[in-house]
Amino acid sequence: MSTPNSPTSPADDAPVYTLVAAPAEGVPDVVRTPEALAAATAALAAGHGPVAIDTERAHGFRYSGRAYLIQLRREDAGTVLVDPIAFAGDDERAHLGALADALGDAEWIVHAATQDLPCLAEVDLLPRRLFDTELGGRLLGLPRVSLGALTEQALGKSLAKEHSASDWSRRPLPESWLNYAALDVELLVPLRDWVAAQLDAAGKRDWAEQEFAYLTEHAADPPHRRQDPWRRTAGTHEVRTPRGLAIVRELWHERDELAERLDKAPGRIVADRAITALAAKAEVRGFALTREELRSVNGFTWRQASRFEANWIAATQRALALPGSELPPKRATAEGPPHPKNWAHRFPEAADRWSTMRPATVELAESLSLPVENLISPDALRRLAFEPPRPATAASVDAFLAEHGVRPWQRGLVVPVVTPLI
Known part of the structure; x- marks a missing residue:
C-alpha cells in the first residue's frame, strides 16, 4: 500500500508518481466565525503571489449550486478553508466580498473556472485576474486535463482523490473530507507555473490570457437557463403524444418547485424515469390517475415521492385538462439555428x-x-x-x-x- 508522499506502485512500465495524501502543513481549522474570517483575510492579504482557490458543492444532493466549502491557498499564508454556510444570511456577501477586496489584484488560480465561478459569484467572491489550469491544459491540446492528470504529468505527483461526489452540505464535515479539500489547492500554484511555461513554449500564452480575461469579465453573469429544460427528462423519447409531453412538463415543473423549496436534488425526490413512465401511462389512459395507479409506477413509492402524491396527481390532471392549443410541440423550438x-x-x-x-x-x-x-x-x-x-x-x-x-x-x-x- 502506498504511504503519504511515497511512490505509488504502478505496473512495471508505467510512470511512477509520488502520492500526496495529506497537505504538507496539515489540515487547517475551518473558518466559521467573523473573527476567524478576519484573521484569515488578513493572512491571505499579507501573503505573496497568486491565490489558489477551489470550491466544494453538493451536486446530486442539493438543488442549489452554492458552495459549501471554499478553499484558498497563498504563499506565506498557507491554506484556508472557509465554511460559507456559517456566514449565510444578510451578511454573507459582505463577509466574503471583503475577502475578495483584500486580495486586490492578485491572480486567482482555479481549475475549471466555469464550475467554480457561479457559486463564488453568489457570495461576491470574484477575481480581478484569473488563471485557469484546466483551460490552459485544453489550449495545450493535452489529452487529459483533470486536476489529478495534470499534477501527475506536470509535477510527478498524484493527489489522493476520494470525496469529489460527496454531500458537502453535510455538517460537521469529516476530517478526511477536509483533507481532500485542502489537497485541491495544495499544488495549484506550481501547476499554474508549469502550465504557463508550456503555454509560453507553445506560443499560446496570449490565447490563454484572452480566455482568462473573458472568464473574469463574465464571472458574474447568471448561468444560462436552457429553454424547456423539462425536455431533457430521461425517457422523454418514449412519450408519444403532445398530451404525454404536457404531463412530463407539468410533473417536471412540480418536482422542480418542490426541489427548490426543499433544497434537494430533483432526482432525489422522484427519478426522471418515473416521470416519463407515469406520463406514458397517463397519456394512454386519457383521464386522471388514482393513487393506486400512481403507486404502481416504480419510483413514486420512494419515501420522498410518496410524500407528495397529491402534487403528482394534480400535475397530471392539469396536463390532461389543457386545451390542444396549449400542448407542447413534439419537437422543441430551437434556440438559434436548427441543428x-x-x-x-x-x-x-x-x-x-x-x-x-x-x-x-x-x-x-x-x-x-x-x-x-x-x-x-x-x-x-x-x-x-x-x-x-x-x-x-x-x-x-x-x-x-x-x-x-x-x-x-x-x-x-x-x-x-x-x-x-x-
Whole structure:
C-alpha cells in the first residue's frame, strides 16, 4: 500500500508518481466565525503571489449550486478553508466580498473556472485576474486535463482523490473530507507555473490570457437557463403524444418547485424515469390517475415521492385538462439555428456552407493541437454557416463572430479560413 508522499506502485512500465495524501502543513481549522474570517483575510492579504482557490458543492444532493466549502491557498499564508454556510444570511456577501477586496489584484488560480465561478459569484467572491489550469491544459491540446492528470504529468505527483461526489452540505464535515479539500489547492500554484511555461513554449500564452480575461469579465453573469429544460427528462423519447409531453412538463415543473423549496436534488425526490413512465401511462389512459395507479409506477413509492402524491396527481390532471392549443410541440423550438443535420432539405445553401466550414475548422484545430470547441464555439460557427453577414468579407465575418463572443485570437485564426467558404 502506498504511504503519504511515497511512490505509488504502478505496473512495471508505467510512470511512477509520488502520492500526496495529506497537505504538507496539515489540515487547517475551518473558518466559521467573523473573527476567524478576519484573521484569515488578513493572512491571505499579507501573503505573496497568486491565490489558489477551489470550491466544494453538493451536486446530486442539493438543488442549489452554492458552495459549501471554499478553499484558498497563498504563499506565506498557507491554506484556508472557509465554511460559507456559517456566514449565510444578510451578511454573507459582505463577509466574503471583503475577502475578495483584500486580495486586490492578485491572480486567482482555479481549475475549471466555469464550475467554480457561479457559486463564488453568489457570495461576491470574484477575481480581478484569473488563471485557469484546466483551460490552459485544453489550449495545450493535452489529452487529459483533470486536476489529478495534470499534477501527475506536470509535477510527478498524484493527489489522493476520494470525496469529489460527496454531500458537502453535510455538517460537521469529516476530517478526511477536509483533507481532500485542502489537497485541491495544495499544488495549484506550481501547476499554474508549469502550465504557463508550456503555454509560453507553445506560443499560446496570449490565447490563454484572452480566455482568462473573458472568464473574469463574465464571472458574474447568471448561468444560462436552457429553454424547456423539462425536455431533457430521461425517457422523454418514449412519450408519444403532445398530451404525454404536457404531463412530463407539468410533473417536471412540480418536482422542480418542490426541489427548490426543499433544497434537494430533483432526482432525489422522484427519478426522471418515473416521470416519463407515469406520463406514458397517463397519456394512454386519457383521464386522471388514482393513487393506486400512481403507486404502481416504480419510483413514486420512494419515501420522498410518496410524500407528495397529491402534487403528482394534480400535475397530471392539469396536463390532461389543457386545451390542444396549449400542448407542447413534439419537437422543441430551437434556440438559434436548427441543428445542421436538418438543413439539407430546408436550407441547402446553409448545409453546403456547413459541410465545408466545419471540416475546415476541425482541420485547423488539429493543426494547432486544440480541441475544436476551444478554437470556436459550435454555436458561433453554426450561426455563421446558417445566416452569414452579407457581403461576406473578412471584416464583416470578424464583426459577426465578435458579436457572438468569439475572442480576438480565435477570430484571427478562423476568419481567414471560413470567409472564402461563405
